[in-house]
Amino acid sequence: MSTSPTAPSVPVRLLICDDHAVVRAGLLALLGSAPDIEVVGEAGSGAEAVALAARLVPDVVLMDLQLGPGIDGVEATRRITAPRDGAPYVLVLTTYDTDADITRAIEAGATGYLLKAERPEELFAAIHSAAQGRTALSPPVAGRVMARMRSPRPVLTARELDILGQLAHGLGNRDIARALFISEATVKTHLGRIYDKLGVDTRAGAVAVAKEQRLLP
Template sequence: MSSPEPSPPIRLLLCDDHAVVRAGLRALLSSTDGMEVVGEAGSGEEALALAARVRPDVVLMDLQLGGGMDGVTATRQLSSGGEGSAEGSGAPGPRVLVLTMFDTDADITRAIEAGATGYLLKAERPEELFAAIRDAASGRTALSAPVADRVLAQMRSPRPALSERERDILQQLALGLGNREIARALFISEATVKTHLGRIYAKLGVDTRAGAVAVAGERRLLS
């Protein structure tokens, strides 16, 4: 009786702007049975172009990629099948497994909403990474334990919605206006603007103006 054919290896594309990190991941994964690194990218743009050519099963995606396209935007395009699938085939894109150092609520929410199959922290043990890759390749969600805890906490205690005034201020913020300009545009004091900004940051789970605008864009809060 003939033995069954072995399963093809999981084809992996690495996207990280640090060459040393990519080299370490390649060395680790290439020595693991059932996995094959078929490409490396140092930017979101490069990951999209490579994915269309090498057709990976799973993309390991960092979120912070220096200049240019960030990991969330690249994740959205890859997950939608628009860039990672063969042209005109209608085939789904590769699974995207976020592999990052950042575990803030805003980062996790943005990545999951963008279509990431999993979210893993770089501090995890190699065995956890291997298991997450296999889960992602099979379409199963893979989350680091701290990330899973944060997701559950968000589900149990969702942040309150933005008020109409907070949305107005957020819209001005997206236009690049400073506190003084926002105060003049909305006929309120700078102190009131600062108070509202603090509430906006808390509700969106961010601590910077750029972070607030990015999350607002992801959640379609901007007109």
Template sequence: MTVRVLVVDDHPVVRAGISALLAGAEDIEVVGEASAAAEAVQRAGAFKPDVVLMDLQLGDDVGGVAATRQLLALPEPPHVLVLTTYDADTDINRAIDAGATGYLLKAGPPEELFQAIRAAAQGRTALSPEIASRLLQRSRTPEEALSDREVEILELLAHGLGNRDMARELFISEATVKTHLVHIYAKLGVDSRMAAVREAVRRRLIRFDDAPR
């Protein structure tokens, strides 16, 4: 069985490199490429791939997570395998919640990608060893988890927003923002905004590039 693959990435050189790499596998065929969400959905509908390799950062306002949801809403949805450089918990959780079959890091070896594509085509979960190890370790030594709202607060903190701006962004009151911050500090074991961001980055709860330089 030949696995039909659509490559979605906003960098032409990356798309070309992935396509050339996959050409070396006899049972994998690249049937198309896309650089943005709308293009990915259109080409998935036209080419009927078994697997879509999805980057999280695309060249439009719609990221890979939203694109994944759109692809899975198609009448004949493909399996979506995330292939990215981002390894923050928030990215992993959002991709899986959106319905992604697997999550791979671009730094992995080619054979890992080949095997993941084959697994995804059969509907089996495929994770980079680093991601799988972290998820397993987290299940063995669970920390008090942050809520989705608390992660959103952390991301806004990393971008330097104050309480009033965060309240406007999230359509909540400043008092609610302060309450969330108290809970975040307690869960992370910190006592300041900067320390909260640094600890969140250290734990890979948010991306390193979200943190203040």
């Protein structure tokens, strides 16, 4: 009995976003050898990625997090994955693996989170997984996610994280208020909540615990 020929697989349409031209060129060369992956465009900024994703309608956007001036990879991910018909999946490819970076990316809608140290075959597999809506995580990232689930860290709001970041840079209340365009009274209120959540009573203590628990990027 004869068998029908296997239907050719449809390649995954991929958009690359990285602000370094050399990195993009390397990815283009690498992915050009990948089976069933078609690079349909490349972007050097978050805004360009958002625009190209809307125009080219890729299956997956390969997204770096740090993109220089303008919106970062997290905000670009949020805009690209906003609920609508045909919205692509976003697979983060970055060198940053802090809890804060991972959490922000996943909350923004990223389907997967890969580190640039991964082997090419792992990247290819992750792209195909992302195209099917399946989660793809580098082993170190998966380990962090599991550890966080087993031992939940304090949950800080986005504003509290902003203020914590300013504390880590040594800014006082007045400078923090100016940097974030809020009042000093508001800064003090947020600081009190931060201290309560982290179980500390000093600025230095808050920064130390935040670094220990990797709450800062």
